Structures are given as C-alpha cells and as structure tokens.
Amino acid sequence: MTVKRQSEKLETIIKDTTKFSLASYLANIFDFFSGIVTRSILGPLTMGVFAELMLIFQYAKYYHLGTYEALDREIPYFNGRQDFHRVKEIKGVAFNFSFLISVIFGISLVIISNFLKDNKLIFGLRFIAILVMLQSMVTFFII
Numbered sequence: 234m235t236v237k238r239q240s241e242k243l244e245t246i247i248k249d250t251t252k253f254s255l256a257s258y259l260a261n262i263f264d265f266f267s268g269i270v271t272r273s274i275l276g277p278l279t280m281g282v283f284a285e286l287m288l289i290f291q292y293a294k295y296y297h298l299g300t301y302e303a304l305d306r307e308i309p310y311f312n313g314r315q316d317f318h319r320v321k322e323i324k325g326v327a328f329n330f331s332f333l334i335s336v337i338f339g340i341s342l343v344i345i346s347n348f349l350k351d352n353k354l355i356f357g358l359r360f361i362a363i364l365v366m367l368q369s370m371v372t373f374f375i376i
Contacts, residue, residue, distance in 0.1 A: 335369035
C-alpha cells in the first residue's frame with residue numbers, strides 16, 4: 234500500500250513539474266514576442282518613458298521593507314499555535330503599515346509629477362501611483 238502511495242506521489246510530482254515547466258517556457262516565449270511588439274508599437278521615445286516608469290514600478294515593490302515576508306512567516310506560525318488573537322494583531326499592524334507606506338509613496342509620485350513637463354511622464358507617474366497602492370492591497374490579501 235505504501236509503495237502504491239509513493240508511486241502515486243511520484244507520478245503527481247512529475248505531472249505537476251511538467252505542467253509548471255511548460256507554463257514557464259510558454260511564458261518566456263510570450264514575453265519575448267510581447268517585448269518585440271511593445272517596442273515596435275511605442276517607438277524609441279515612448280519606449281524610453283515606458284522603461285523609466287517600469288523601473289520606478291519595479292523599485293516600488295520594495296517599499297514595504299520586508300513586512301510581507303514577516304507576515305508570510307509569522308501568520309502560519311501563530312495559526313499553528315492556535316494564537317488567533319496574535320494573528321489578528323499582526324494582520325492589523327501589517328495592513329496599516331503597508332497601506333500607509335503605499336499611500337505615502339503614491340502621493341509622493343503624484344507630487345513629483347506636478348513638477349514635470351512631459352505629459353506622458355506625468356500620466357505615467359500618476360498611473361504608477363495608483364498601481365502601487367493597488368498592488369499593496371493585493372499582495373497583503375494574497376499573503
């Protein structure tokens with residue numbers, strides 16, 4: 234019976250690994266082609282603005298200062314100890330901190346955009362500000 238379970242586990246692992254690998258390869262292929270299409274549609278100047286905005290967005294992912302990693306570690310630990318009051322307390326503090334920091338970051342981007350002259354960059358920074366706040370909420374609820 235245990236041999237059958239082990240072979241079923243091994244078969245499941247191989248199937249899941251194959252699916253994940255195929256999905257990763259397909260995602261890389263689509264990324265390659267979407268990069269070519271994006272660059273051909275946007276052109277050199279707009280692509281430069283887009284690259285600059287994407288750089289800001291990539292760095293904005295680290296504004297939470299490790300709060301989400303701490304949540305990822307602490308919540309399962311205290312759930313396992315059946316300390317649900319502590320879990321609720323940790324969630325509240327982390328939510329307030331991440332929301333406050335994302336709002337500060339978003340407002341900062343909007344203020345900075347007021348000093349710029351390029352309309353594409355102004356619109357882009359304001360859009361990134363909204364995305365940062367939305368990403369903060371989504372990441373919090375995923376964790």
